[in-house]
Amino acid sequence: MTDYGVTEEGFVLKPFDVLLGEAVERVKAVLGVDLSARDGKDGNGGPIDLTSTSPVRKLLEVAAHEDAELWKRMEDLYYANFVSTAFGDALDLLGDDVGLARRNLFSAGTVRFTLSGPALGRIYTVPEGTIVTTTDSPPKAFATTGAARLSATAGTADVGVVAVERGHDQDVGKDLITVIDPAWQTVYLADFAPATLTVTNPDVTTGGLDTESDQDYRARLSGLARSIWTLDSVRQAVLDVDGVIDVATSDPLGGVDVSQSYFGQFDFDQRLFNSERHIGEPYFFDVLVAHDFRWPWRTPAPVPGQAAPAVTGVYERVSAAVDRVRPVGVHANIVEADHIDVGVRARVTVETGYDTAALRAAILRRLAVETGGPRLGGVIRYSQVMCAFAEQSGVVDVQQLHLRRLPPAFGRITFGAVPQQSGVVEAAVGENLVMGPTEMAVFRPDGLLVDVTVVVR
Structure with missing residues:
Protein backbone atom coordinates (compact mmCIF):
# COMPACT_ATOMS: atom_id res chain seq x y z
CA MET A 1 0.00 0.00 0.00
CA THR A 2 1.11 3.54 -0.72
CA ASP A 3 1.63 5.73 2.33
CA TYR A 4 -0.04 9.10 2.09
CA GLY A 5 0.49 12.21 4.17
CA VAL A 6 3.73 12.84 6.05
CA THR A 7 6.28 10.15 5.18
CA GLU A 8 10.05 9.77 5.34
CA GLU A 9 10.24 11.07 1.75
CA GLY A 10 8.10 14.13 2.53
CA PHE A 11 4.40 14.77 2.07
CA VAL A 12 2.68 12.35 -0.33
CA LEU A 13 -0.54 13.79 -1.74
CA LYS A 14 -3.52 11.48 -1.97
CA PRO A 15 -4.87 11.87 -5.54
CA PHE A 16 -8.50 12.35 -6.53
CA ASP A 17 -8.93 8.89 -8.06
CA VAL A 18 -7.83 7.22 -4.81
CA LEU A 19 -10.20 9.39 -2.76
CA LEU A 20 -13.10 8.58 -5.11
CA GLY A 21 -12.29 4.88 -5.07
CA GLU A 22 -12.27 4.83 -1.27
CA ALA A 23 -15.63 6.65 -1.17
CA VAL A 24 -17.18 4.11 -3.56
CA GLU A 25 -15.90 1.23 -1.43
CA ARG A 26 -17.37 2.81 1.71
CA VAL A 27 -20.79 3.18 0.07
CA LYS A 28 -20.76 -0.44 -1.00
CA ALA A 29 -19.75 -1.55 2.47
CA VAL A 30 -22.43 0.56 4.25
CA LEU A 31 -25.24 -0.55 1.92
CA GLY A 32 -24.28 -4.20 2.22
CA VAL A 33 -23.09 -4.76 -1.30
CA ASP A 34 -21.53 -8.14 -1.97
CA LEU A 35 -18.20 -7.01 -3.33
CA SER A 36 -17.58 -10.42 -4.84
CA ALA A 37 -20.86 -10.43 -6.75
CA ARG A 38 -20.88 -9.45 -10.38
CA ASP A 39 -24.54 -8.54 -10.78
CA GLY A 40 -24.05 -5.09 -9.22
CA LYS A 41 -26.96 -5.57 -6.77
CA ASP A 42 -27.10 -5.03 -3.03
CA GLY A 43 -27.77 -7.74 -0.45
CA ASN A 44 -31.55 -7.26 -0.78
CA GLY A 45 -31.51 -7.69 -4.50
CA GLY A 46 -31.88 -3.95 -5.28
CA PRO A 47 -29.53 -2.51 -7.90
CA ILE A 48 -26.87 0.06 -6.82
CA ASP A 49 -26.16 2.47 -9.66
CA LEU A 50 -22.59 3.75 -9.35
CA THR A 51 -22.04 4.54 -13.00
CA SER A 52 -20.53 7.87 -14.00
CA THR A 53 -23.94 9.46 -14.64
CA SER A 54 -25.72 8.30 -11.48
CA PRO A 55 -26.71 10.78 -8.71
CA VAL A 56 -24.87 8.73 -6.06
CA ARG A 57 -21.68 8.78 -8.14
CA LYS A 58 -21.97 12.55 -8.66
CA LEU A 59 -22.32 13.13 -4.93
CA LEU A 60 -19.29 10.99 -4.27
CA GLU A 61 -17.27 12.91 -6.89
CA VAL A 62 -18.19 16.26 -5.34
CA ALA A 63 -17.15 15.02 -1.89
CA ALA A 64 -13.92 13.57 -3.31
CA HIS A 65 -13.08 16.89 -5.00
CA GLU A 66 -13.54 18.67 -1.68
CA ASP A 67 -11.32 16.13 0.07
CA ALA A 68 -8.69 16.55 -2.67
CA GLU A 69 -8.59 20.30 -2.03
CA LEU A 70 -8.12 19.63 1.70
CA TRP A 71 -5.20 17.33 0.90
CA LYS A 72 -3.65 20.05 -1.26
CA ARG A 73 -4.04 22.51 1.60
CA MET A 74 -2.39 20.08 4.01
CA GLU A 75 0.47 19.68 1.54
CA ASP A 76 0.91 23.47 1.39
CA LEU A 77 0.90 23.69 5.19
CA TYR A 78 3.53 20.97 5.43
CA TYR A 79 5.91 22.53 2.92
CA ALA A 80 5.33 26.01 4.38
CA ASN A 81 7.54 24.93 7.28
CA PHE A 82 10.69 24.83 5.13
CA VAL A 83 12.56 27.74 3.54
CA SER A 84 13.28 25.76 0.38
CA THR A 85 9.58 25.12 -0.36
CA ALA A 86 7.61 27.91 1.37
CA PHE A 87 6.26 30.86 -0.59
CA GLY A 88 4.35 34.09 -0.04
CA ASP A 89 3.15 34.82 3.48
CA ALA A 90 4.54 31.49 4.75
CA LEU A 91 8.03 32.51 3.63
CA ASP A 92 7.59 35.87 5.38
CA LEU A 93 6.74 34.06 8.64
CA LEU A 94 9.89 31.94 8.39
CA GLY A 95 11.88 35.13 7.86
CA ASP A 96 10.28 36.71 10.93
CA ASP A 97 11.37 33.71 12.99
CA VAL A 98 15.05 34.43 12.23
CA GLY A 99 14.76 38.22 12.15
CA LEU A 100 15.25 38.68 8.40
CA ALA A 101 12.40 40.61 6.78
CA ARG A 102 11.56 40.78 3.09
CA ARG A 103 13.09 43.92 1.57
CA ASN A 104 11.37 46.61 -0.44
CA LEU A 105 12.60 47.43 -3.94
CA PHE A 106 13.97 50.71 -5.26
CA SER A 107 11.77 53.51 -6.52
CA ALA A 108 12.35 54.32 -10.19
CA GLY A 109 11.30 56.98 -12.67
CA THR A 110 12.62 59.50 -15.19
CA VAL A 111 14.34 62.88 -14.87
CA ARG A 112 14.81 65.59 -17.47
CA PHE A 113 18.09 67.47 -17.78
CA THR A 114 18.01 70.95 -19.31
CA LEU A 115 21.15 72.72 -20.53
CA SER A 116 21.35 76.54 -20.68
CA GLY A 117 24.05 78.67 -22.30
CA PRO A 118 25.91 75.88 -24.17
CA ALA A 119 28.87 76.51 -26.44
CA LEU A 120 28.16 75.98 -30.13
CA GLY A 121 29.40 72.66 -31.49
CA ARG A 122 30.12 71.12 -28.10
CA ILE A 123 28.52 67.93 -26.74
CA TYR A 124 27.91 67.92 -22.98
CA THR A 125 27.68 64.47 -21.39
CA VAL A 126 25.97 63.83 -18.07
CA PRO A 127 27.48 60.48 -17.07
CA GLU A 128 25.64 57.38 -15.97
CA GLY A 129 25.33 57.29 -12.18
CA THR A 130 24.86 61.04 -11.71
CA ILE A 131 23.29 61.74 -8.29
CA VAL A 132 20.17 63.93 -8.25
CA THR A 133 18.13 64.71 -5.15
CA THR A 134 15.01 66.34 -3.78
CA THR A 135 15.08 69.41 -1.55
CA ARG A 149 24.10 63.96 -24.11
CA LEU A 150 23.18 67.61 -24.52
CA SER A 151 24.16 70.33 -26.97
CA ALA A 152 22.99 73.65 -28.36
CA THR A 153 20.60 71.81 -30.70
CA ALA A 154 19.45 69.25 -28.14
CA GLY A 155 19.01 71.17 -24.91
CA THR A 156 16.97 68.58 -23.02
CA ALA A 157 17.29 64.85 -22.42
CA ASP A 158 15.25 62.34 -20.43
CA VAL A 159 17.11 59.67 -18.44
CA GLY A 160 15.93 56.89 -16.13
CA VAL A 161 16.74 57.11 -12.42
CA VAL A 162 16.67 54.66 -9.52
CA ALA A 163 16.62 55.53 -5.84
CA VAL A 164 19.76 54.75 -3.86
CA GLU A 165 17.70 53.73 -0.82
CA ARG A 166 14.90 51.18 -0.60
CA GLY A 167 11.33 51.68 0.51
CA HIS A 168 8.04 53.37 -0.29
CA ASP A 169 9.20 56.64 1.29
CA GLN A 170 11.52 57.04 -1.71
CA ASP A 171 8.53 57.38 -4.08
CA VAL A 172 8.39 61.10 -4.84
CA GLY A 173 5.91 63.27 -6.64
CA LYS A 174 6.22 65.18 -9.88
CA ASP A 175 8.78 68.04 -10.13
CA LEU A 176 10.36 67.27 -6.73
CA ILE A 177 13.77 66.07 -7.97
CA THR A 178 15.40 69.43 -8.67
CA VAL A 179 18.96 69.27 -7.32
CA ILE A 180 22.14 67.83 -8.81
CA ASP A 181 24.28 66.67 -5.89
CA PRO A 182 26.89 69.44 -5.37
CA ALA A 183 29.68 67.00 -4.53
CA TRP A 184 29.03 65.00 -7.69
CA GLN A 185 28.72 68.16 -9.79
CA THR A 186 32.04 69.50 -8.51
CA VAL A 187 33.90 66.31 -9.46
CA TYR A 188 32.22 65.25 -12.71
CA LEU A 189 30.41 68.28 -14.14
CA ALA A 190 32.77 71.11 -13.28
CA ASP A 191 33.81 71.61 -16.94
CA PHE A 192 30.25 72.54 -17.94
CA ALA A 193 30.82 76.19 -17.02
CA PRO A 194 29.74 78.69 -18.17
CA ALA A 195 26.83 76.50 -19.28
CA THR A 196 24.38 75.57 -16.53
CA LEU A 197 22.51 72.32 -16.00
CA THR A 198 19.15 71.89 -14.27
CA VAL A 199 17.05 68.82 -13.55
CA THR A 200 13.45 67.91 -12.75
CA ASN A 201 11.25 64.83 -12.85
CA PRO A 202 8.32 65.16 -15.28
CA ASP A 203 6.42 62.34 -13.55
CA VAL A 204 6.25 60.57 -10.19
CA THR A 205 8.67 57.82 -9.24
CA THR A 206 7.20 54.44 -8.30
CA GLY A 207 8.19 50.96 -7.22
CA GLY A 208 9.27 51.53 -3.64
CA LEU A 209 6.17 49.72 -2.36
CA ASP A 210 7.07 46.54 -4.23
CA THR A 211 8.99 43.81 -2.41
CA GLU A 212 11.64 41.35 -3.53
CA SER A 213 10.51 38.11 -5.14
CA ASP A 214 10.17 34.81 -3.30
CA GLN A 215 13.23 33.54 -5.19
CA ASP A 216 15.46 36.39 -4.00
CA TYR A 217 14.08 36.33 -0.45
CA ARG A 218 14.49 32.55 -0.25
CA ALA A 219 18.12 32.83 -1.35
CA ARG A 220 18.81 35.33 1.45
CA LEU A 221 17.12 33.12 4.03
CA SER A 222 18.96 30.01 2.83
CA GLY A 223 22.30 31.76 3.20
CA LEU A 224 21.53 33.29 6.58
CA ALA A 225 24.48 32.88 8.94
CA ARG A 226 23.51 31.41 12.30
CA SER A 227 26.56 32.79 14.09
CA ILE A 228 28.06 36.28 14.09
CA TRP A 229 31.60 34.96 14.51
CA THR A 230 32.22 33.48 11.05
CA LEU A 231 33.21 34.65 7.60
CA ASP A 232 29.71 33.71 6.42
CA SER A 233 28.23 36.32 8.73
CA VAL A 234 30.66 38.93 7.39
CA ARG A 235 29.75 38.04 3.82
CA GLN A 236 26.04 38.21 4.61
CA ALA A 237 26.39 41.59 6.32
CA VAL A 238 28.22 43.02 3.30
CA LEU A 239 25.77 41.59 0.76
CA ASP A 240 22.90 43.22 2.66
CA VAL A 241 24.40 46.65 1.96
CA ASP A 242 22.54 48.35 -0.88
CA GLY A 243 24.74 48.63 -3.95
CA VAL A 244 26.94 45.61 -3.20
CA ILE A 245 26.84 43.02 -6.01
CA ASP A 246 29.33 40.45 -4.78
CA VAL A 247 31.88 40.01 -2.01
CA ALA A 248 34.87 37.77 -1.40
CA THR A 249 36.62 37.37 1.94
CA SER A 250 40.19 36.30 2.62
CA ASP A 251 41.12 35.10 6.10
CA PRO A 252 44.03 32.66 5.77
CA LEU A 253 44.86 32.62 9.49
CA GLY A 254 41.33 32.03 10.77
CA GLY A 255 41.21 35.14 12.92
CA VAL A 256 37.55 35.81 12.21
CA ASP A 257 36.27 32.29 11.61
CA VAL A 258 36.10 30.45 14.92
CA SER A 259 34.88 27.28 13.19
CA GLN A 260 38.37 26.67 11.79
CA SER A 261 40.47 24.05 13.58
CA TYR A 262 43.39 26.45 13.91
CA PHE A 263 41.39 29.29 15.49
CA GLY A 264 43.03 30.40 18.74
CA GLN A 265 46.29 28.61 17.94
CA PHE A 266 48.05 31.57 16.33
CA ASP A 267 50.77 32.86 18.61
CA PHE A 268 50.80 36.59 18.00
CA ASP A 269 54.12 37.24 19.75
CA GLN A 270 56.21 34.67 17.86
CA ARG A 271 57.53 34.64 14.30
CA LEU A 272 55.33 31.81 13.05
CA PHE A 273 54.21 33.58 9.88
CA ASN A 274 57.36 35.42 8.74
CA SER A 275 56.66 38.55 10.79
CA GLU A 276 56.56 39.24 14.47
CA ARG A 277 53.25 40.25 16.03
CA HIS A 278 53.03 41.80 19.44
CA ILE A 279 50.39 41.25 22.07
CA GLY A 280 47.48 43.60 21.45
CA GLU A 281 48.32 44.12 17.79
CA PRO A 282 45.06 44.01 15.76
CA TYR A 283 44.35 41.28 13.26
CA PHE A 284 43.19 42.19 9.74
CA PHE A 285 41.34 40.16 7.13
CA ASP A 286 40.43 41.22 3.59
CA VAL A 287 36.95 41.98 2.24
CA LEU A 288 36.80 42.42 -1.55
CA VAL A 289 33.66 44.28 -2.63
CA ALA A 290 32.14 44.60 -6.11
CA HIS A 291 29.50 47.35 -6.21
CA ASP A 292 26.92 48.85 -8.51
CA PHE A 293 27.91 51.94 -10.48
CA ARG A 294 25.07 53.97 -8.94
CA TRP A 295 26.74 54.09 -5.53
CA PRO A 296 30.12 55.89 -5.23
CA TRP A 297 32.89 53.88 -3.60
CA ARG A 298 33.79 56.68 -1.20
CA THR A 299 31.53 59.39 0.18
CA PRO A 300 32.28 62.53 -1.87
CA ALA A 301 34.07 65.28 0.00
CA PRO A 302 31.66 68.01 1.14
CA VAL A 303 31.65 71.23 -0.87
CA PRO A 304 32.30 74.33 1.25
CA GLY A 305 29.10 76.25 1.76
CA GLN A 306 26.96 73.38 0.45
CA ALA A 307 24.92 70.69 2.17
CA ALA A 308 26.53 67.37 3.07
CA PRO A 309 26.72 64.73 0.29
CA ALA A 310 23.37 63.02 -0.27
CA VAL A 311 24.82 59.53 -0.72
CA THR A 312 27.13 57.68 1.66
CA GLY A 313 29.85 55.73 -0.11
CA VAL A 314 29.87 51.95 -0.35
CA TYR A 315 33.15 51.77 1.56
CA GLU A 316 31.74 53.59 4.59
CA ARG A 317 28.52 51.58 4.65
CA VAL A 318 30.35 48.26 4.26
CA SER A 319 32.72 49.24 7.04
CA ALA A 320 29.80 50.00 9.36
CA ALA A 321 28.10 46.70 8.47
CA VAL A 322 31.25 44.67 9.16
CA ASP A 323 31.83 46.44 12.46
CA ARG A 324 28.52 45.07 13.72
CA VAL A 325 29.59 41.44 13.29
CA ARG A 326 33.39 41.32 13.50
CA PRO A 327 35.06 39.93 16.63
CA VAL A 328 36.87 42.24 19.02
CA GLY A 329 40.41 42.93 17.86
CA VAL A 330 39.75 41.68 14.33
CA HIS A 331 39.43 44.36 11.65
CA ALA A 332 38.44 44.36 7.99
CA ASN A 333 40.64 45.63 5.18
CA ILE A 334 37.96 46.66 2.68
CA VAL A 335 39.12 46.63 -0.94
CA GLU A 336 37.24 47.76 -4.05
CA ALA A 337 37.03 45.13 -6.77
CA ASP A 338 38.28 45.82 -10.28
CA HIS A 339 35.24 46.43 -12.47
CA ILE A 340 36.28 45.30 -15.94
CA ASP A 341 34.32 46.56 -18.93
CA VAL A 342 33.66 43.73 -21.39
CA GLY A 343 32.30 43.80 -24.91
CA VAL A 344 32.22 41.96 -28.20
CA ARG A 345 33.19 42.48 -31.84
CA ALA A 346 31.39 40.46 -34.48
CA ARG A 347 29.92 40.47 -37.98
CA VAL A 348 26.40 39.03 -38.17
CA THR A 349 24.66 37.98 -41.38
CA VAL A 350 20.84 37.91 -41.37
CA GLU A 351 18.08 36.91 -43.77
CA THR A 352 16.41 39.49 -45.99
CA GLY A 353 13.32 41.08 -44.45
CA TYR A 354 14.51 41.29 -40.82
CA ASP A 355 14.81 44.59 -38.98
CA THR A 356 18.57 44.83 -38.45
CA ALA A 357 18.32 47.49 -35.74
CA ALA A 358 15.79 45.47 -33.73
CA LEU A 359 17.83 42.29 -34.19
CA ARG A 360 21.01 44.01 -32.99
CA ALA A 361 19.16 45.33 -29.92
CA ALA A 362 17.83 41.83 -29.15
CA ILE A 363 21.35 40.38 -29.38
CA LEU A 364 22.71 43.00 -26.99
CA ARG A 365 19.90 42.37 -24.50
CA ARG A 366 20.71 38.66 -24.58
CA LEU A 367 24.41 39.42 -24.09
CA ALA A 368 23.60 41.57 -21.06
CA VAL A 369 21.83 38.57 -19.52
CA GLU A 370 24.59 36.11 -20.40
CA THR A 371 27.36 38.31 -18.97
CA GLY A 372 25.36 39.41 -15.93
CA GLY A 373 25.62 36.03 -14.20
CA PRO A 374 29.39 35.85 -13.57
CA ARG A 375 30.62 37.53 -10.42
CA LEU A 376 34.05 38.00 -8.91
CA GLY A 377 36.53 35.78 -10.70
CA GLY A 378 33.89 34.63 -13.20
CA VAL A 379 34.34 33.51 -16.79
CA ILE A 380 32.68 34.99 -19.89
CA ARG A 381 32.38 31.90 -22.08
CA TYR A 382 32.75 32.17 -25.83
CA SER A 383 30.14 29.45 -26.40
CA GLN A 384 27.47 31.35 -24.43
CA VAL A 385 28.15 34.55 -26.34
CA MET A 386 27.99 32.66 -29.64
CA CYS A 387 24.61 31.21 -28.63
CA ALA A 388 23.35 34.73 -27.89
CA PHE A 389 23.98 35.53 -31.56
CA ALA A 390 23.16 32.25 -33.29
CA GLU A 391 19.86 31.59 -31.47
CA GLN A 392 18.27 34.84 -32.65
CA SER A 393 15.64 34.41 -35.33
CA GLY A 394 16.93 35.42 -38.77
CA VAL A 395 20.64 35.02 -38.04
CA VAL A 396 22.38 33.05 -40.78
CA ASP A 397 26.05 33.33 -39.85
CA VAL A 398 28.33 34.87 -37.20
CA GLN A 399 31.91 35.69 -38.18
CA GLN A 400 34.95 37.33 -36.56
CA LEU A 401 33.50 36.98 -33.05
CA HIS A 402 35.97 38.29 -30.47
CA LEU A 403 35.44 38.94 -26.76
CA ARG A 404 36.92 42.20 -25.49
CA ARG A 405 37.85 43.75 -22.17
CA LEU A 406 39.06 47.13 -20.94
CA PRO A 407 40.46 47.50 -17.38
CA PRO A 408 39.12 50.67 -15.70
CA ALA A 409 42.26 51.04 -13.55
CA PHE A 410 45.85 50.22 -14.35
CA GLY A 411 48.34 48.66 -11.97
CA ARG A 412 46.18 49.04 -8.87
CA ILE A 413 47.51 47.04 -5.91
CA THR A 414 45.07 44.64 -4.25
CA PHE A 415 45.50 41.27 -2.58
CA GLY A 416 44.98 39.63 -5.98
CA ALA A 417 47.17 40.14 -9.04
CA VAL A 418 45.81 42.50 -11.72
CA PRO A 419 47.81 42.65 -14.96
CA GLN A 420 48.84 46.10 -16.10
CA GLN A 421 47.39 46.83 -19.52
CA SER A 422 47.17 50.01 -21.54
CA GLY A 423 44.19 49.49 -23.82
CA VAL A 424 41.45 47.24 -25.11
CA VAL A 425 42.32 43.56 -24.91
CA GLU A 426 40.73 41.44 -27.63
CA ALA A 427 40.67 37.67 -27.18
CA ALA A 428 41.22 35.33 -30.09
CA VAL A 429 38.31 33.58 -31.81
CA GLY A 430 37.04 30.83 -29.52
CA GLU A 431 38.84 32.11 -26.41
CA ASN A 432 37.02 32.81 -23.13
CA LEU A 433 37.49 35.90 -20.99
CA VAL A 434 38.68 34.76 -17.57
CA MET A 435 38.37 37.35 -14.82
CA GLY A 436 41.03 37.54 -12.12
CA PRO A 437 40.19 36.88 -8.45
CA THR A 438 39.61 40.60 -7.85
CA GLU A 439 37.82 41.34 -11.13
CA MET A 440 34.14 41.47 -12.08
CA ALA A 441 32.87 41.78 -15.65
CA VAL A 442 30.55 44.69 -16.51
CA PHE A 443 28.78 44.64 -19.89
CA ARG A 444 27.31 47.89 -21.24
CA PRO A 445 25.17 47.47 -24.39
CA ASP A 446 25.94 51.05 -25.41
CA GLY A 447 29.60 50.89 -24.44
CA LEU A 448 32.58 51.56 -26.66
CA LEU A 449 33.64 47.91 -26.55
CA VAL A 450 30.55 46.75 -28.45
CA ASP A 451 31.17 46.58 -32.18
CA VAL A 452 28.44 44.47 -33.78
CA THR A 453 27.90 44.84 -37.52
CA VAL A 454 24.67 43.42 -38.95
CA VAL A 455 24.52 42.81 -42.72
CA VAL A 456 21.69 41.45 -44.85
CA ARG A 457 22.43 38.42 -47.00
Missing part, protein backbone atom coordinates in the same frame (compact mmCIF):
# COMPACT_ATOMS: atom_id res chain seq x y z
CA ASP A 136 13.84 67.48 1.48
CA SER A 137 15.85 67.25 4.69
CA PRO A 138 17.35 64.71 4.52
CA PRO A 139 17.12 64.63 0.72
CA LYS A 140 15.96 61.62 -1.27
CA ALA A 141 18.75 60.66 -3.66
CA PHE A 142 18.47 59.03 -7.08
CA ALA A 143 21.11 57.88 -9.58
CA THR A 144 20.77 57.98 -13.34
CA THR A 145 20.77 54.66 -15.19
CA GLY A 146 22.09 56.02 -18.47
CA ALA A 147 24.13 58.85 -19.93
CA ALA A 148 22.53 62.08 -21.20
